[in-house]
Amino acid sequence: MLDVNICGINFKNPVIGASGTFGFGEEYNEFYNVSMLGGICTKGLTLNKKEGNNGTRIFETPSGLMNSIGLQNPGIDEFINNVLPNMRRFDTVIIANLGGGSLEDYIQGAEKLSKTSIDMIELNISCPNVKNGGMAFGIKSEVAFNVVKEVKKVCKKPLMVKLSPNAEDIVDMALKCEEAGADCLSLVNTFKAMAIDIKRKAPVFQNITAGLSGPCIKPIALRMVYEVCKSVHIPVIGMGGIDTYEDALEFIMAGAYAVQVGSSNFKNPYTCKEIVEGLQAYMEREGLNDLSEIRGII
Amino acid sequence: MQQVYVEGKIVINKQIEKNIYMISVEGKFEAKPGQFYMIRAWDKEPFLSRPISVYDLDDEKISFVYEVRGKGTEILSKKNCGDAIKLMGPCGNGFDVDKIKGKIAVVTGGIGIAPMLYTIKSIKDSKIDIFAGFREKSYITNEMKKYADNVYITTDNGSEGYKGNVAEIFNPIEYNAVLCCGPTVMMKKVSNMCLNSGTACLISMEEKMACGVGACLGCACNTSDGKKRVCKDGPVFWGREVILSA
Numbered sequence A: 001m002l003d004v005n006i007c008g009i010n011f012k013n014p015v016i017g018a019s020g021t022f023g024f025g026e027e028y029n030e031f032y033n034v035s036m037l038g039g040i041c042t043k044g045l046t047l048n049k050k051e052g053n054n055g056t057r058i059f060e061t062p063s064g065l066m067n068s069i070g071l072q073n074p075g076i077d078e079f080i081n082n083v084l085p086n087m088r089r090f091d092t093v094i095i096a097n098l099g100g101g102s103l104e105d106y107i108q109g110a111e112k113l114s115k116t117s118i119d120m121i122e123l124n125i126s127c128p129n130v131k132n133g134g135m136a137f138g139i140k141s142e143v144a145f146n147v148v149k150e151v152k153k154v155c156k157k158p159l160m161v162k163l164s165p166n167a168e169d170i171v172d173m174a175l176k177c178e179e180a181g182a183d184c185l186s187l188v189n190t191f192k193a194m195a196i197d198i199k200r201k202a203p204v205f206q207n208i209t210a211g212l213s214g215p216c217i218k219p220i221a222l223r224m225v226y227e228v229c230k231s232v233h234i235p236v237i238g239m240g241g242i243d244t245y246e247d248a249l250e251f252i253m254a255g256a257y258a259v260q261v262g263s264s265n266f267k268n269p270y271t272c273k274e275i276v277e278g279l280q281a282y283m284e285r286e287g288l289n290d291l292s293e294i295r296g297i298i
Numbered sequence B: 001m002q003q004v005y006v007e008g009k010i011v012i013n014k015q016i017e018k019n020i021y022m023i024s025v026e027g028k029f030e031a032k033p034g035q036f037y038m039i040r041a042w043d044k045e046p047f048l049s050r051p052i053s054v055y056d057l058d059d060e061k062i063s064f065v066y067e068v069r070g071k072g073t074e075i076l077s078k079k080n081c082g083d084a085i086k087l088m089g090p091c092g093n094g095f096d097v098d099k100i101k102g103k104i105a106v107v108t109g110g111i112g113i114a115p116m117l118y119t120i121k122s123i124k125d126s127k128i129d130i131f132a133g134f135r136e137k138s139y140i141t142n143e144m145k146k147y148a149d150n151v152y153i154t155t156d157n158g159s160e161g162y163k164g165n166v167a168e169i170f171n172p173i174e175y176n177a178v179l180c181c182g183p184t185v186m187m188k189k190v191s192n193m194c195l196n197s198g199t200a201c202l203i204s205m206e207e208k209m210a211c212g213v214g215a216c217l218g219c220a221c222n223t224s225d226g227k228k229r230v231c232k233d234g235p236v237f238w239g240r241e242v243i244l245s246a
């Protein structure tokens, strides 16, 4: 009833743990069987191991938080050899989130990941927290077009491109990524944001800016997902501040095939599970048989 | 240990010193000494839950001692008996008490004393001295006395115990192991003293946390082996392992 097919991959439901907020699945599997989820996105992976940023990494805001993790990750080889086998224990769609600092990084990363058992690659051209960490590629449509086109040439898995809300024009960005060969899109990543510590008279974050996420971004994220869904012909996966099954329904009604849930896992480890259960109950209550009956009805 | 996220009813929530509260929540909870729970005494705001160390535990209830610092702990302090709050945990590694033996020094600063009662209750066949520093007045040291051989108190202004810093009144050379929790500056000092005297030193680290379970990498600290997660790989680390920036 909740299952959905995206680019030939079958998701048992449309709820996916968002990159960077769900570890490699292990941590939330302590609370419930994460195999019940539609999918899990890995932390952003880069060719080489990354230690991430120093200084403050998270800062709470009203209804959300800012983060400046800086793509800390074990590197693609270590992921493939020692993390992925463990993740494969979960009977769910595994999406590798691929970050990079250069076109070459993305290409090599996509080549390596294509040879593994992962189900999809989510190309992160939208991380705001590392220099050349991808967001540079996610601002200007022409730059993104080129990266997606080149990665698509070597990518043997369905390619999902994750868009930044900081893009100059989100609809144009989506259209260019589609034209370049993206199989589907996900949006939004975090909003570039900032906080100042007035006691220290200094920025809270060493990088000065950080990425804002959580319920506070939901209305803007929803608007962007809606506009993109209206414009492209490939499936869109929506996210940004999803906290309840009602929020998930809004994104689906705006046109999303599936949703990713990020920050709200932090406040309640069962958030994803409760959203799946809430959607299930909603479908039954409304007498719906398939999500397509409500997808994009707005 | 199975991690849970459950609601529990408050059975005690009382002020024990200026800005310091003790809260007990009904239920059968699990935890190793030095572990913590993410506490949520509200629904939507603040967005994140707050890490608080286990102060004590028995079959009927779990207890915490906390200092009111900001919005979260303020809301918590206003909760009444009978109100429900949410607890997620147990989180973190905790102290490996079976391996801590001999003559032990517990060195704390301020609210850093909170995880130590349950810890010393769980350490067997050892001689334990407590060195606890406070700003003006001590708290929970009387309870600790029951499980320790000696308790030495310092205050910043000398209003109770020795005047000054705990690090000034203890000598790591006399001990087989040192357990330390408190402000970073103090932990750094104690850890360095232990390094110099070759005494094993375990410190319980504090970092801002988002998920509390190891999933977001928000609470990283620097160690000789790269970045580690305070909420999952810690909060207890070897003093020689962490690189404290203070």
Ligand SMILES: Cc1cc2nc3c(=O)[nH]c(=O)nc-3n(C[C@H](O)[C@H](O)[C@H](O)COP(=O)(O)OP(=O)(O)OC[C@H]3O[C@@H](n4cnc5c(N)ncnc54)[C@H](O)[C@@H]3O)c2cc1C
Residues within 6 Å of the ligand: B036, B046, B050, B051, B052, B053, B054, B064, B065, B066, B067, B068, B069, B070, B071, B072, B073, B074, B111, B114, B115, B205, B206, B207, B208, B209, B235
């Ligand atoms: C593993 C662990 C165990 C802890 N155990 C206890 C405990 O047993 N008892 C207890 O009282 N506290 C404990 N703390 C600290 C406690 O989590 C914070 O004091 C609490 O999160 C503050 O929340 P708040 O909403 O009241 O303050 P906020 O409004 O979040 O902050 C108020 C002020 O305190 C500062 N602050 C907040 N959190 C921290 C922090 N973690 N480190 C340094 N400064 C901070 C903020 O920058 C701000 O200036 C522990 C922390 C950790 C990481």
Ligand SMILES: Cc1cc2nc3c(=O)[nH]c(=O)nc-3n(C[C@H](O)[C@H](O)[C@H](O)COP(=O)(O)O)c2cc1C
Residues within 6 Å of the ligand: A018, A019, A020, A021, A043, A044, A045, A067, A069, A071, A097, A124, A127, A162, A188, A189, A190, A212, A213, A214, A215, A217, A239, A240, A241, A242, A260, A261, A262, A263, A264, B216, B217, B218
């Ligand atoms: C702590 C943290 C780390 C993140 N790391 C990544 C990452 O590595 N790669 C990525 O594409 N997005 C990352 N994100 C962005 C999320 O996947 C998501 O796009 C964003 O947080 C919006 O969703 P939310 O409001 O539900 O959190 C991260 C977000 C947070 C809060």
Ligand code: FES
Residues within 6 Å of the ligand: B208, B209, B210, B211, B212, B213, B214, B215, B216, B217, B218, B219, B220, B229, B230, B231, B232
């Ligand atoms: S708080 Fe999320 S990893 Fe520690």
